[in-house]
Amino acid sequence: MSDIDLGKKTVSDIAASDIVETVPSALIILDKNLNITSANRAFYQTFRTSADETEGCHIYELGNRQWDIPALRTLLESVIPHRASVEGFEVEHDFPTIGRRTMLVNARKIFRPGDGGSILLAIEDVSEERAARSESKRNWQLTQSIVDTIRDPLVVLEDDMTIVTASKAFLTIFGITEVEVRGRRFSELGQHQWDVPALRHLMEKVLPENKPIESFEIEDNFPGLGRRVFNLNARKISQPGNHAHRMLLVFEDITDRKQRERDALSLTNEISHRIKNNLQVIVGLISYEAKWTAAPCVQGYKAMQARIGAIAQLYDLISQSSRGRTVAVDAYLREIAKVMSASLIGDMSGVVIEVKGEQLEIDPDRAVPFGLLVNELATNAIKHAFPHGTGHIMLRVEQVGDQIELVVADNGIGMKEKDSEKIPEKRGSDYVAIFVRQLGGAIVPSKQESTGTTVRIRLPLLLVPPGGAERVAA
């Protein structure tokens, strides 16, 4: 290490040698004849050699001529003689001792008084970095291949919303070439169909806030495609070995599905229109009959109208559902309470109906008797519990073990002890008992309080199959 570790060291020389020994790059110094005069520790470690084998040896002779590399010859014999320094000269070579290596060589000519001139070579082993980059590139190509096999069109975007790549499906469907999309802003594609403020706002949050976009729907006329509906989903993606994040944007063509939904909705609307009109005719007939009926019977007609109303409300809930779905009991109770509350006017305007409900489901087949049951019990409470026109009715539904418990409670005048054993019969009609039987449930005997009446009914719980049934809420 004579040129670096000189016998007569100055302070600055010592500092320089210390630096040379601590830098991670391998350093060697060659004289004008390309003989190695010195090397540092990093060089010996990297290339598994020693000072004895190295110093004084010609660079090409070193290590059984393993440094006799054509690229290095070019650098030393053709490039360096004409330039003071060279940076980033890449040399790739199979070393017998350490295998294939990729090195970045920086070279600088050094002139000292009395010296014929030396060459300082700094050799950085970038094999791992190159391998990682190469691996990353292979991964990216693999990803691109996978992307191209996916039927749904998709694009990958930079954080400035320019397109990095687009799948073959995207290019085919939108009739555009890769050259035309790459580097273009997403919002500028086509006839700016994607330039929607709400979508832009969501896309701006995908990368910085890692907020995916789920099912953003866009309907528009697309050149060559006609009117189409697309569902857009976006995710943040990270490339291994790269800190930059990109956005994967997938387009799902839901035009056909949307059309089927619209057709089903039209049909539902048409059927609903007819059914409700038929119910309206029945309500109209009842009203007309009630006009010519003696006063004591009018209540019966009104009760009939209320029952029809309860079935109509339930129909609204079921009509939103497709076959096999369940009906949300709590939502249905709230609907009944809302309509009943709206009908409490005049003498009964001081009666308040409250609902407390857990989220429970009932199958559509049992929903009608359930609704009619609630309607009967609440109507009975309104009719009998509050002679002064003020009070409180609670409709509550909760799960108790493997059953649904329905409670209709009021704080009215209550019932006499002798009546309590036959609550439904005394408090309204035989319908309650029929509906309870139809639902496969039972009336739970309740202890009668000094005021108020509580009717408690237990029904079998609907077992929702694994995967869950979709709830239909009001």
Add this chain to the structure above:
Amino acid sequence: MAVILIVEDDVFIREIAVMTIEDWGHETLSASDVDEALVILRSTKSIDLLFTDIYLQMAVHGGCELAHQAIRLRPELRVLYTTGNFVTDAMKALLVEGTHFLRKPYTPHQLQRSVDGLLAA
């Protein structure tokens, strides 16, 4: 006493509504679709309230379109909608602001409350 235009494509329902409303002392005009209703609305007849079904003669939102045209012709007109269909948020957005809505099947009592409320406003 007020004048109420009833627009309903079902004859029976329309006639029952006419009889019910007339029983309360109001005068009624009736139409079965949008075109008939517009003829009446464009006439010089005094009309205080439009009571229309939303779904008219296969026009899913016929009543909504009618109400908008009616308000343009007669800005002071009160509007009461009815429908047997489930009212979605999209449908609500089509309703004229400040109007009332009655779900089918409605009772005479519910209809009276809505009509009285609108006429008193």
